[in-house]
Amino acid sequence: MTSRIGGVHARLLRVDLGDAPDAGWVEPLPDDLFRHAIGGIGLASRLLLDLCPPGADPLGPHNPLIFAASPFAGTGITTSSKIAVAARSPQTGLIGDSLSSSYLALELKRTGHDALAVTGIAPAWSVLVIEDGATSLRPADALLGFSPRETADRLRAELGTGYRVAAIGPAGERGVRYAAIANDGRLAGRTGAGAVMGAKRLKAIAVRGSRLPPAADPRGVAALARDLAARSLGPATAKYRDIGTVANVAFFNRLGLLPTRNFGAGSFAAAEALSGETLRLEHHAGQHACAACTVGCEHHYGARDGGPPLTTRLEYETLFALGSLCGVGDPNVVLRASALCDDLGMDAISAGGTIAWAMECRERGVDLGVPEEEIPRWGDGPALLRSLHQIGFREGLGDLLAEGSRAASARVGQGSEAWAMHVKGLELPGYDPRKLKTLALGLAVAARGACHNRSSAYDVDLSDRLDPAADARARAAAAAAAEDQAALLDSLTLCKFLRHAIADVHDEGAALHRAVTGLPTTPADLAAAAAHITETKKRVNLAHGWTRALDTLPPRLLEPNGHDSALTPAWLDRQIAAYYAVRGWDPDGRPDAKSPSPFAKGEGLG
Amino acid sequence: MTHSPNASPVTPSPNHPITLRVELFGVPRLLAGERTLLASGETLGELAADLAKRHPILAGRVLDPESGWPLDGYSFVVAERFTRDPSHPLREGTTVLLVASAAGG
Numbered sequence: 142m143t144s145r146i147g148g149v150h151a152r153l154l155r156v157d158l159g160d161a162p163d164a165g166w167v168e169p170l171p172d173d174l175f176r177h178a179i180g181g182i183g184l185a186s187r188l189l190l191d192l193c194p195p196g197a198d199p200l201g202p203h204n205p206l207i208f209a210a211s212p213f214a215g216t217g218i219t220t221s222s223k224i225a226v227a228a229r230s231p232q233t234g235l236i237g238d239s240l241s242s243s244y245l246a247l248e249l250k251r252t253g254h255d256a257l258a259v260t261g262i263a264p265a266w267s268v269l270v271i272e273d274g275a276t277s278l279r280p281a282d283a284l285l286g287f288s289p290r291e292t293a294d295r296l297r298a299e300l301g302t303g304y305r306v307a308a309i310g311p312a313g314e315r316g317v318r319y320a321a322i323a324n325d326g327r328l329a330g331r332t333g334a335g336a337v338m339g340a341k342r343l344k345a346i347a348v349r350g351s352r353l354p355p356a357a358d359p360r361g362v363a364a365l366a367r368d369l370a371a372r373s374l375g376p377a378t379a380k381y382r383d384i385g386t387v388a389n390v391a392f393f394n395r396l397g398l399l400p401t402r403n404f405g406a407g408s409f410a411a412a413e414a415l416s417g418e419t420l421r422l423e424h425h426a427g428q429h430a431c432a433a434c435t436v437g438c439e440h441h442y443g444a445r446d447g448g449p450p451l452t453t454r455l456e457y458e459t460l461f462a463l464g465s466l467c468g469v470g471d472p473n474v475v476l477r478a479s480a481l482c483d484d485l486g487m488d489a490i491s492a493g494g495t496i497a498w499a500m501e502c503r504e505r506g507v508d509l510g511v512p513e514e515e516i517p518r519w520g521d522g523p524a525l526l527r528s529l530h531q532i533g534f535r536e537g538l539g540d541l542l543a544e545g546s547r548a549a550s551a552r553v554g555q556g557s558e559a560w561a562m563h564v565k566g567l568e569l570p571g572y573d574p575r576k577l578k579t580l581a582l583g584l585a586v587a588a589r590g591a592c593h594n595r596s597s598a599y600d601v602d603l604s605d606r607l608d609p610a611a612d613a614r615a616r617a618a619a620a621a622a623a624e625d626q627a628a629l630l631d632s633l634t635l636c637k638f639l640r641h642a643i644a645d646v647h648d649e650g651a652a653l654h655r656a657v658t659g660l661p662t663t664p665a666d667l668a669a670a671a672a673h674i675t676e677t678k679k680r681v682n683l684a685h686g687w688t689r690a691l692d693t694l695p696p697r698l699l700e701p702n703g704h705d706s707a708l709t710p711a712w713l714d715r716q717i718a719a720y721y722a723v724r725g726w727d728p729d730g731r732p733d734a735k736s737p738s739p740f741a742k743g744e745g746l747g
Numbered sequence: 748m749t750h751s752p753n754a755s756p757v758t759p760s761p762n763h764p765i766t767l768r769v770e771l772f773g774v775p776r777l778l779a780g781e782r783t784l785l786a787s788g789e790t791l792g793e794l795a796a797d798l799a800k801r802h803p804i805l806a807g808r809v810l811d812p813e814s815g816w817p818l819d820g821y822s823f824v825v826a827e828r829f830t831r832d833p834s835h836p837l838r839e840g841t842t843v844l845l846v847a848s849a850a851g852g
Contacts (some may be wrong), residue, residue: 376808377820380847383774389852392772395844396827418776457852571852593852603850604822605829641820641849 146175147357148212148657153188154254156269156276158341159202159261165276170255176660176670180211182238183632183674184256185227189236190677192258195684199231199333200316200340202262208307208346209256210246211634212657214433215353218366219373220636222246222432224307226329228337229685232318232491232545233566233590236681237332240594240631242431243324248305251350263342266314268296270304271348281344286311288484289323296347304347310486312533313339317543319491319568323483326454327431330488332567332589357659365653369639373435377641381438382428386457387417389571390465398573401465402519403497404562404697407573411470415460424472426452436638446473453480458593461571462493467500467517467525474522478529485533491545494568496528498546498561499538507555511538562695565590574698575708577602578609582716583620586692586730588678597637598623609706617719625671632674676724676732689729692717765789765839769798772846775809775821791823792816792833794843809845822848 144151151172156165178187185207197203206228213221224246230237249257252273259269266281284292293306306324313320313335320335321328329335356362380388390412393399397407413419420442430437444451453476463469463478482489496517502509503516515538517524531539541549546568550561562569567590574581583596593599601607601619611619626646630637633650643649647664654662679687699710721730766787771779784802788794792814799806799815806812809821822829824844825837837843 375820376818377849379774379808379820380849381851383777386852388773388847389850391776392844392846392850395770395772396824417773421777461852572850597851599850603829604848605831609828637851638849 144354146172146212147659148216148354149175149180149255150250150253150354151175152254154252154257154271154276156257156259157261158259158263158267158269158278158343163277165271167254167274175212175658176662176666177673178677179629179632179654179670179674180213180255181209181223181225181632181634182227182240182628183670183677184211185209185225185238186236186674186677186681188256188258189227189229189238190681190684192260193229193681193684196686197229199229199234199237199337202260202341204229204260204337206259206334206337206341206343207256208245208249210250211632213634213653214246215250216356216362216366216657217433218362218635218653218657219370219433219435220431220639221634222434223634223636224249224324224329225631225634226322226334228334230332230566230589231316231336231340232333235565235590235685235687235691236588236678237334237337238589238678239322239329239331239334240634241322241324241327241329242434242636243305243307243327244432245305245307245324245348246634247353247432248348248350250353252348253350253352257346259341259343261341266342266344268344269346270300271346271350273350273352284344285314289486290326290484292345293324296345300347304349306345306347308345308486309335309338309343310484310533312336312485312487312543314344315533315535315543316340317487317532317535318545318548319488321486321488323486325432326483328483328486328488331490331592333488335486356657358656361656362653365656369643369649370435372642373639375642378436378438378638381436381638384417384421385438385440385455387420387440387455387460389417389457390460391416391418393571396576398576399465400461400569400571400573402468403466403501403560404569404573404695405501407576409465409468409470412465414470415464415472415475417457420455420472424476429454434636436636438638442472442476444473444476446471448473448477451477451480453483455479458571459489459493462490462568463525466493466497466571468519469522469525470520471522474525478525481526481529481533485529487533490570491568492529492532494562495532495542495546495549496525498550498557499528499542501560502553502557507553507557509538509541509553559696562697563591564694565691567591569695572599574694575702578708579607579616579620579623581694581698581708581713582616582720583624585694585713586620586717586720587624588675588682594631594637595627596620596624597627600640613715613719614723616716617723620720621723625668625675628674629667629671632670672724679726679730679732683731692730765837767794767837767841767843769794770842770844772844774847775805775845778804778808789837790833791825791830791835791837791843794837795823795833798845817845820848822846
């Protein structure tokens with residue numbers, strides 16, 4: 142079957158692990174899906190809306206684990222080889238979606254499919270092997286307990302060359318609520334897709350294929366791709382190329398934006414030791430690029446503490462979560478903690494956020510059901526490493542912390558909910574919303590919870606685009622625009638680090654989309670698609686019990702702090718009401734049931 | 748106070764009577780090898796031009812070689828506010844930050 146749209150096969154591969162798992166089947170994907178959901182996160186979200194029964198147990202057989210590429214993947218457009226992963230999140234109970242740069246996206250498309258949806262539960266621990274149109278299951282008992290990287294290495298040695306592997310680590314095997322799925326050393330990290338995969342007794346997915354779909358206008362794509370690649374090497378991305386995302390530390394610390402000791406402060410006395418500039422000078426060990434990327438933002442650093450040799454990648458979010466958030470100022474400890482999260486296969490932001498909650502519990506004398514000395518204290522590096530290991534294997538206190546800060550605080554009580562720093566169950570990223578008010582709104586209303594990648598509204602606050610005294614309507618419009626831009630980039634699967642190298646994402650995105658797909662896409666079409674994707678995520682949440690009360694911020698962020706500019710519950714309510722109005726949703730935050738999305742639910746899907 | 752190896756003497760010119768401390772972050776800091784530099788100007792545009800003149804190592808990579816204004820991807824922060832307005836007035840004692848515009852992590 143050949144698609145009428147360039148860059149796609151228009152085919153969804155489905156596998157049910159509990160029902161003839163060797164017999165995957167294909168369902169056609171309608172053309173409109175690629176107009177309105179585009180690909181990547183948009184496609185995965187739409188498939189989740191269609192395939193996940195309302196209220197399905199996130200760890201049960203009916204929750205689909207979805208992988209989706211985009212029309213751009215495989216075209217040579219820089220940064221576009223990204224795979225979206227979606228499922229109902231076991232961490233939030235709402236939409237779970239992640240985006241990971243990976244050769245997996247290319248290889249999945251080479252099998253003749255744009256997306257994969259896995260349902261059911263395998264009768265025993267298994268590896269799903271997909272080679273072109275054939276699917277099969279292999280026993281995975283011998284792989285249990287291995288890190289994702291070791292799992293992939295062993296599988297490739299067993300299966301042969303050319304396979305790309307997505308795997309879980311011990312955390313996913315044990316249902317850690319924020320377990321990740323790793324591929325090529327990158328993680329689909331947030332919202333617990335690794336736990337969903339583990340619940341299906343699926344240790345890994347190995348993919349190999351042989352045919353990419355042609356673009357509608359290959360020469361046009363090549364010309365546009367060359368131009369974008371050239372700009373990707375300019376000053377707008379120098380920060381990422383020359384230092385990496387860890388460059389945020391010193392600057393954020395200077396402005397009081399660096400979350401410290403569980404958001405107890407916005408600056409950290411040891412920040413200079415953790416800064417990107419210091420890491421670059423004293424720990425840098427190499428630089429890598431994701432699949433099909435010209436930017437090369439992934440920097441690796443070596444531990445210099447006399448311990449076992451270690452070189453690992455490090456990103457700002459990991460650095461803040463395992464560093465300042467826990468009061469840890471030793472970069473060697475943070476590097477070892479980051480590597481441990483990767484080896485265990487779990488989201489470092491939620492791991493750090495939940496450990497920081499436990500550290501505050503210790504400071505306040507809260508009983509966590511274990512001897513006090515087993516609870517980590519602020520700044521205790523060895524205890525941080527021990528806690529991470531315990532979480533990954535659900536040992537001791539780790540069994541509680543593996544539930545995430547929301548569930549752990551609900552179980553423990555004693556007022557500890559007040560310092561559980563999450564939105565909708567997802568721990569906050571490394572930006573203090575008390576000084577970034579557009580982001581504060583963005584985090585409160587974001588469908589997947591407190592996520593800087595889905596909101597991106599910090600971009601507004603850290604610019605001169607919006608007056609700090611802007612009214613609620615203007616701030617809401619800015620937050621919605623930032624959210625939609627993120628949805629668009631995540632669905633085109635273009636890296637957000639390119640956004641300052643692109644004059645107008647809608648203009649350039651439409652030009653690329655026309656060349657790849659052959660559709661007459663306009664900038665307005667992409668703007669409409671982005672809003673549609675945001676609404677699709679909201680509809681997923683509505684199917685799983687979202688209520689207005691979930692659009693909020695942790696109580697700590699809404700406490701008086703002696704400044705006139707402090708966030709307050711009343712201020713947040715005004716911003717949220719304005720946001721709903723900008724979206725055209727009713728006062729309870731619900732899209733109008735009378736104007737359904739342009740892609741009718743269920744069309745073309747089984 | 749620190750100076751980059753290529754810095755000119757810090758002598759306020761008659762046209763640029765205000766000398767300010769510019770804090771560097773990220774790539775500018777690595778290039779200059781310093782955390783702070785001095786430059787003069789009554790507006791941000793004048794300050795940027797003087798910064799580029801005194802510290803040529805920033806020109807081309809961070810600052811426009813002709814105007815001294817930050818290239819796309821860089822911005823000033825004045826009194827905790829981001830600004831790319833060259834006419835932004837400066838006062839004695841004001842701290843200026845030179846940072847990457849992109850804050851993605």
